[in-house]
Amino acid sequence: VKAAFIAVGSELLGTERLDTNSLHVARILDKHGVALVRKSVVGDVRSDIADEVRSAVEKNDLVIVSGGLGPTEDDLTRDALATAFELQLRHDESTLRDIREKFESRAMPMPEVNARQAMVFEGHRTLPNRRGTAPGFHISLARDGGEKHLWVFPGVPSELEGMVELDFEPWLSRVHPGGGRHRRVLRVAGMSESAVEEKIAPFYEANPTCAPTILSTAGEIQIHLVAQGSAEESWTQLDSWEGSLRGLLGERCYGVDGETLESVVGRMLASRGQTVATAESCTGGLIASRITDVSGSSGYFLGGVVAYSRDAKLFLLGVDPAVIDEHGEVSEEVSRQMAVGARRRFSTTWGVAVTGIAGPTGGTEDKPLGTVHLAVAGRDEVVHRRFLLPGSRERIKALTAQIALDLLRIRITRSG
């Protein structure tokens, strides 16, 4: 079964707003094993809406439309559907009464324009709106010897969600029983998409039916797995796939589903009774800010220093001035001393330090833009990594924070 989603509204073609109703509908479709193959946005133009819906119904079994059901002149979805499929619109007295009562319950007279919302499709189902005035519709169309289904909802998210819950979802589970897609996401930091692809190549060969989707976001690769069937079967399948992938990725897979690096690091520290402090130059506090995005982080994060100046590195972190003079502020030696300094200053188990050149100026031939030195100090040793990162200032900051948290995570794992 293939589904298409259409959002109606000129404001959704502008420079500020995105349709978000499709995310909610996608979640419900996914749960019932229906594939959303296309979504689109059209403006408040009768012929554009009619063309779009007609062509979607031709190509798909199920079409969901949101928006354009309001009371004003530019709410044209009803008229466009009537034109597109030669449907009869009629005035419905009970719908009008319902709308009028909603206004009266808020001690307001019903504006005359709202009477438009009492126009319904003859012979098709009208869906009551429990959270607003515009009713929705379920229209069945005979096509290609079968039936196609058109569901029409208001554009206001809470109103759409109400109808989806009480009318659309019950219908879906009746029409597509048993379906059910279950998902798992494996997350990997600090590797390129192609490096991940190479590592997991044997998985593709061993599991030709799996077809994972690889998503690349800032500093992170996600492997999306989907299993179909009953919940129990699917979970067994997902567990087995996850096991194989973790076998190939080793410690590089930091978590699954909604887990973030900072939440994983936080959980590891909390369960070990360990603590951490940060010493940041080019990330300017971003690592500390991410660590403290986690509720309960005050239990293991004691604090940090943003050492943006030479003096801050000397006086707050105890970096040796001779080392700065010899190697420069952006150097392996300084990052190591910063990590040790943070660990000592805050008396923590771990110290994480970063110094680098986030740009866009400040790069040299020797130390180009994007040069970053990371160090993690623990009880027994200080581990250092050097990176050359691409992109804008903000991207370099974000990538550095991500890699630093991942390096800390790996050090904690290896420390047992």
Place this chain on the structure above:
Amino acid sequence: VKAAFIAVGSELLGTERLDTNSLHVARILDKHGVALVRKSVVGDVRSDIADEVRSAVEKNDLVIVSGGLGPTEDDLTRDALATAFELQLRHDESTLRDIREKFESRAMPMPEVNARQAMVFEGHRTLPNRRGTAPGFHISLARDGGEKHLWVFPGVPSELEGMVELDFEPWLSRVHPGGGRHRRVLRVAGMSESAVEEKIAPFYEANPTCAPTILSTAGEIQIHLVAQGSAEESWTQLDSWEGSLRGLLGERCYGVDGETLESVVGRMLASRGQTVATAESCTGGLIASRITDVSGSSGYFLGGVVAYSRDAKLFLLGVDPAVIDEHGEVSEEVSRQMAVGARRRFSTTWGVAVTGIAGPTGGTEDKPLGTVHLAVAGRDEVVHRRFLLPGSRERIKALTAQIALDLLRIRITRSG
């Protein structure tokens, strides 16, 4: 001229992600007076991409496609376009060299799969990618006695934006000269939407043709103004509207268009030869991170302390333990001492401090969740504000950072 936008990628049909490239493209089209009449998303399926692009080119003069140009098996935009319009793909040696060099500059060998990205359309323009490996394309098609234009960009936003700036926009202004809607955005921090509406009510009466749009985002209200006509006329009009609104908003308007609070604060500090340091508890480094998002911030930001523990407040910021014992860590007195401590520790003109309860736990009847104390220390006085902020942990952090930067801005302004 009518334009359509198509985003390619199965992940954009899922339950988590929305295409945002269309917003950027809509802004550029709007600036040049081109109407975006339709946008759509299709998955990584060759025939779906081909159908979608073919039908968009039939109905519109200009079609913009983003995504599906990556190196992997499910990047199918190139192949789909070749099928849809019977275009020849050929291997381009200079594009391959360019991709290889990008990997080498990061000291990585080019994975073999990336060679796919060197396939270009014979007889059409290839757009170099300055921020990644996938080139884009500009394809002209003879249709209906005229020419239709297809622009194809990578899905990674920074890569698309680079090509839009350097290739697409120059072409647009050549093809659609003169047109043009011109926009200006006035930005106000730390006020509610209704408070802003009240302040600017006289503007609506005096300028009935203006019709500004008010947008509310996290910790900020934006007033969007649009003028139509030649650039010169529009700018005069926008300047005049901006002048009237600033007259009503006074110092509460912190900037226009793309200016951020941190960039405005940075410019003010730099022009005065002043410096700042931070002392953060509940924001966990976010204020420092925002200040250091600005290029050149090392000229006025000397550093900060994330004082997440009592000890950090005592030893790094010199807060008096008796004051903590008497008033608690989240208190006016402690925020004032933190601000003074940061200013002294880093020898800066200004010290900004925050202590509060970001939750979701830790609130008490006396100091409920969302209680935040802000202080800004200057040469002559320490100014304090207390807030009770709504929302999640991350929202409270974000709002606090926004209000703290705005308070600092107002103190700098008033100091002359």
